Amino acid sequence: MKVTTARGTIEVGDVGEGRPVVLLHALALSGRLFDPLAADWAARRRVLTPDARGHGGSDWDGRPFTGEDLADDVAALIETVVGGPADVIGMSMGGSTAVLLAERRPDLVSRLVLADATADYGPDRVASWAERAEKAVNVPREKQVDFQIDRWFSPSFVQSRPDEVRRVCDIFVATDSAAHAAACHALGTVDAAGGLGTITAPTLVLVGDEDYATPPTMAEQLATGIPDAHLEVLTATRHLSLIQRPDVWPSIEKHLDS
Known part of the structure; x- marks a missing residue:
């Protein structure tokens, strides 16, 4: 559904009833990434899966934006749709967004899950993400897929679940290249490590031991910095852990319900 907020129109999936949880997707994908998880949880909670600006069906005016902008978009969505705090789960880009949201608007985050995420991509983040942005617009999307698959999933998962790999790839290919590039630049702006100590939401940090996009050292920084x-x-998991490892969904629910 389309939701008009003070910060623009956001496409958001909305299924189930009960305590609300907001799922924030990875770079160059959309809220549809979480369709299997949303379907599994819909009987027990209200699951909101928004598209980041320029991704999926959400509006974007074509201008540059920052990580803080992405976080403020989610804050506006929660205020508009929920009217109060919600549990928040962010993966990859969604995880960085969730960190910024929890720092900027602690009143809107009840419990927090950060998967394959970071508060800071390091001293070379601006230059490295600018290079990724250039590739996002200059390389045909289908030709970017092999690079993405290798980052997203371990080889065993690629072999055992080609249907799920294809589903995620289809979302990626459909993503607007200009929005992908703008989001790369936004990730280059993320510098949230200094505020981790201000996060008040009980937090679970997840990371795959084979994740080289946001490696375990970045997860350790989050877990050490957040009270x-x-x-x-x-184990044996790469960057999209919540998709590759549905067996961890119950432990996430336990964290949300504790």
């Missing part, structure tokens, strides 16, 4: 955060490292 009373808990870290779980998932």
Whole structure:
């Protein structure tokens, strides 16, 4: 459905009833990434899966934006749709967005899950993400897929679940290249490590032990910096852990319900 907020129109999936949880997707994908998880949880909670600006069906005016802009978009969505705090789960880009949201608007985040995420991509983040942005617009999307698959999923998952790999690839290919590039630049602006100590939401940090996009050292920084955060490292798992490892969904629910 389309939701008009003070910060623009956002496309958001909205299924189930009960305590609301907002799922924030990875770079160059959309809220549809979480369709299997949303379907599994819909009987027990209200699941909101927004598209980041320029991704999926959400509007974007074509101008540059920052990580803070992405976080403020989610804040506006929660205020408009929920009217109060919600549990928030962010993966990859969605995880960085969730960190910024929890720092900027702690009143809107009840419990937090950060998967394959970081608060800071390092001293070369601006230059490295600018290079990624250039590739996003200059390389045909189909030709970017092999690079993405290798980052997203371990070889065993690619072999055992080609249907799920194809589903995620289809979302990626359909993403607007200009929005992909703008989001790359936005990730280059993320510098949230200094505010981790201000996060008040009980936090679960997840990371795959084979994740080289946001490696375990970045997850450790989150878990160390956020008060009373808990870290779980998932074996034989790469960057899209919540898709590759549905067996961890129950432990996430346990965190949300505790």
